Amino acid sequence: MNKSQCPDALTIQAVADGEENDLIITEHLQDCSKCRETYLDVQRIISVAEGLSSDARLPIGFYKVLSGRIESKPFPAFLVAAIISALAFISVYLLNPTYLEWWFSVGMTRQFGFYIDMFFDLFFLSRSINPLWVITVMTAMVVLEFLILSKLKTVEG
Amino acid sequence: MQKLLQGMVETYGDRIYRLVLRYTGDHTQAQDLTQETFLRAYKHMDSYDRSKPAGPWLFKIAGNLCRNWLRDNRELPADLNEDLYQSTDSGPEELYLEKEGARELSRVLRALPPIYREVILLKHVGELSYAEICETLDLEITLVKNRLYRGRIMLREALEKGGYY
Numbered sequence: 001m002n003k004s005q006c007p008d009a010l011t012i013q014a015v016a017d018g019e020e021n022d023l024i025i026t027e028h029l030q031d032c033s034k035c036r037e038t039y040l041d042v043q044r045i046i047s048v049a050e051g052l053s054s055d056a057r058l059p060i061g062f063y064k065v066l067s068g069r070i071e072s073k074p075f076p077a078f079l080v081a082a083i084i085s086a087l088a089f090i091s092v093y094l095l096n097p098t099y100l101e102w103w104f105s106v107g108m109t110r111q112f113g114f115y116i117d118m119f120f121d122l123f124f125l126s127r128s129i130n131p132l133w134v135i136t137v138m139t140a141m142v143v144l145e146f147l148i149l150s151k152l153k154t155v156e157g
Numbered sequence: 158m159q160k161l162l163q164g165m166v167e168t169y170g171d172r173i174y175r176l177v178l179r180y181t182g183d184h185t186q187a188q189d190l191t192q193e194t195f196l197r198a199y200k201h202m203d204s205y206d207r208s209k210p211a212g213p214w215l216f217k218i219a220g221n222l223c224r225n226w227l228r229d230n231r232e233l234p235a236d237l238n239e240d241l242y243q244s245t246d247s248g249p250e251e252l253y254l255e256k257e258g259a260r261e262l263s264r265v266l267r268a269l270p271p272i273y274r275e276v277i278l279l280k281h282v283g284e285l286s287y288a289e290i291c292e293t294l295d296l297e298i299t300l301v302k303n304r305l306y307r308g309r310i311m312l313r314e315a316l317e318k319g320g321y322y
Contacts, residue, residue, distance in 0.1 A: 008197065009306060010299075010303065010306055012285070013302065013305065013306050013309075014302065017280075034227045042309070044313065045309045045313045046309070047311075048312070048313070048322065049262075049277060049280075049281045049309060049312060050281055051258070051259055051262055052179065052262060052266065052277070052278065052281045052282050053175060053281055053282050053284070054175055054178070054282075056171075056178055056184075056187075057174070058166075058170045058171055058174045058177050058188070058191065059188065062166065062188070062191075063166050063167075063170075063171065063193070063194070066162075066166065066192055066195055066196070067159060067162075067163075068245060069192070069196060070159065070162075070196065070199055091195050112278075117244065128299050141240070147165055157237070
C-alpha cells in the first residue's frame with residue numbers, strides 16, 4: 001500500500017482500536033481529510049462503546065470460595081440413593097415381612113417402574129439437598145418405626 | 158494446578174465478571190456464572206494449551222455459559238444495576254444525563270443481533286484484542302473486524318435515532 005492510497009474502513013477501525021500501526025496508514029490519515037473524518041467517526045463510537053464497561057470487580061475472597069468448591073468432593077448421589085432404598089426396604093420389612101416376600105415374588109414385576117422412578121427421584125433429591133440430611137432423616141424414621149413396633153409388640157404381649 | 162487457576166482468576170477474573178454482569182445484570186448471578194466458568198476451566202485444565210494465553214479459552218467458557226443462561230432466561234435483563242454504570246465526579250444533572258445515556262446504550266445493545274453484540278462485548282467489556290476475539294469465537298479475523306464495524310455502526314445509528322449520539 002502506498003501513502004496516497006485510501007485504506008478501507010476496517011483498516012481505519014483497526015488503527016483506531018490500536019491494532020494496526022502501519023506508519024504509511026497513520027501518515028495517510030494525517031494527510032487525507034476524508035479518511036481522517038472516518039477515523040474520528042470510528043474513534044467517537046469507540047469512546048461511546050467504552051461506556052459499556054464498568055468498574056465492577058469480583059468480591060474479595062472470591063478465589064477462597066472457588067478453591068473451597070474445588071477441594072470439596074461431590075457426594076456420590078447414586079450411593080445415597082442406594083442407602084435410602086435399602087433403608088426403605090428395611091422399613092417395609094419391619095412393618096410387614098410378608099409384604100416384602102410378596103413384592104419379591106409377584107409385585108416386583110408389576111411395580112418395577114415405580115421402584116425405578118423412586119430410585120431416580122432419590123438420586124436427584126440427593127443432588128439438590130444435602131444427602132447427609134436425607135440419610136439422617138430416613139435413618140431416624142426407621143429407628144422410630146422400629147421403636148414403635150417393638151413397643152406395640154410389648155403391649156400386645 | 159490450583160496455582161495456575163489462581164493466576165487465571167487474578168488476570169481475567171474481573172473482566173470475565175464484568176462481561177457476565179452485562180448478560181445477567183445481577184451481581185449474584187454474575188458471581189455464580191464467573192465461579193462456574195473457573196470451575197469448568199479447572200475441570201478441563203487438560204484441554205488448555207499452556208503455551209497460549211488463557212484469556213480466549215476462559216472467555217469461550219464464559220460465553221457458552223452466558224448463552225445457556227440467556228436461553229434459560231429468554232432475554233437480556235430489562236435494565237442493569239445502578240452501580241454497574243461507571244461512576245464519575247460529575248454534578249447531579251450531568252450524572253442523570255450520563256445514567257440516561259448509559260441506559261440507552263444498554264437498551265440499544267440488547268436490540269443488536271447476537272453476533273454483533275457478542276463481538277462488541279468481548280472488545281469493550283472483555284477488553285480482548287482482535288486476535289483474542291478470533292480465538293474465543295473461532296472466527297476469521299476479517300469476520301471479527303467486519304462484525305465489530307457493522308455492530309458499531311448499528312450502535313451509532315440506534316443512538317442517533319434516540320438523540321443520544
